[in-house]
Amino acid sequence: MPSTLSGRTVLVTGATSGIGYETARRLAELGATVLLHGRTPEEAQAAADRLIATAGIDGTRLRPLAADFTRLEEVEGLARAVVRDHPRLDVLVNNAAIPAPERHTLTADGNEIAFQVNFLAHYLLTDLLASALTTGPGGRVVNVSSALHRTAAIQWNDPQRVRRYSRLAAYAQSQLALTVFASDPRVTAVSVDPGICETGLLPLYGHEGAPASEGARHVVRLCDPATEIANGAYYDRSERVAPAPAATEDRTVKRLNKLADLLVGHTA
Numbered sequence: 001m002p003s004t005l006s007g008r009t010v011l012v013t014g015a016t017s018g019i020g021y022e023t024a025r026r027l028a029e030l031g032a033t034v035l036l037h038g039r040t041p042e043e044a045q046a047a048a049d050r051l052i053a054t055a056g057i058d059g060t061r062l063r064p065l066a067a068d069f070t071r072l073e074e075v076e077g078l079a080r081a082v083v084r085d086h087p088r089l090d091v092l093v094n095n096a097a098i099p100a101p102e103r104h105t106l107t108a109d110g111n112e113i114a115f116q117v118n119f120l121a122h123y124l125l126t127d128l129l130a131s132a133l134t135t136g137p138g139g140r141v142v143n144v145s146s147a148l149h150r151t152a153a154i155q156w157n158d159p160q161r162v163r164r165y166s167r168l169a170a171y172a173q174s175q176l177a178l179t180v181f182a183s184d185p186r187v188t189a190v191s192v193d194p195g196i197c198e199t200g201l202l203p204l205y206g207h208e209g210a211p212a213s214e215g216a217r218h219v220v221r222l223c224d225p226a227t228e229i230a231n232g233a234y235y236d237r238s239e240r241v242a243p244a245p246a247a248t249e250d251r252t253v254k255r256l257n258k259l260a261d262l263l264v265g266h267t268a
Helices: 018-029 041-054 072-085 113-133 147-151 167-181 212-223 250-263
Strands: 009-012 033-038 062-066 091-094 140-144 189-193 234-236 239-241
Touching: 009 018, 018 033, 018 041, 018 212, 033 041, 041 062, 062 072, 072 113, 091 113, 091 212, 113 140, 113 167, 113 250, 140 167, 140 212, 147 167, 167 189, 167 250, 189 212
Parallel strands: 009 033, 009 091, 033 062, 091 140, 140 189, 189 234
Antiparallel strands: 234 239
């Protein structure tokens, strides 16, 4: 029986390792065309080569793309390349993430680095790809979030955490923002906590995690058009649960959009 993902086009950010890599692998196995994003062209190409060599993936199903999310102009370039070559995009998986560093770090764009890489870059990318995602019916966004979003507060007066910085609070804020953003009405979107897995983020959570392929399974299920989704829904692995209360408040969604527009330079 052909997979319902067959013939679909999916962009996976942060697809060179961990859950992103395993998500790309599974989607390609199921017949999707995977736009495989990496920080540099070399990293993206190496991940594609690895999938072809070790997982037997058909190379025609993979399109390596690059953008360094610490530079918003590269995010804009990525979006332009996707829209040019794939005017219809079925799914965007906002997966790329970094643990916030020990020391407070600002990007060249002036944003706290985890807030930019984990949230603002995805906010900008989703906004720029909204037309491609709504070309056909059923376009969707899957935000890979974290249960740590429940511990977070968005510091509206100091989103860059200049006055008080803690790496865990900065990371958690980025995850809450991403989860709130799923409630935005522009494109149908959901968030998923894939569980604690053996990835580069593991030190934030503890010493042991499930294989990344296990986390990827929950992400892939939400990419599948056979899985019905409601905008703003939040999943703990495969179970739909309520996110933090702030994540579904209309007022918070609007306030976050206003802040994000300002920080990515979209002052419309």
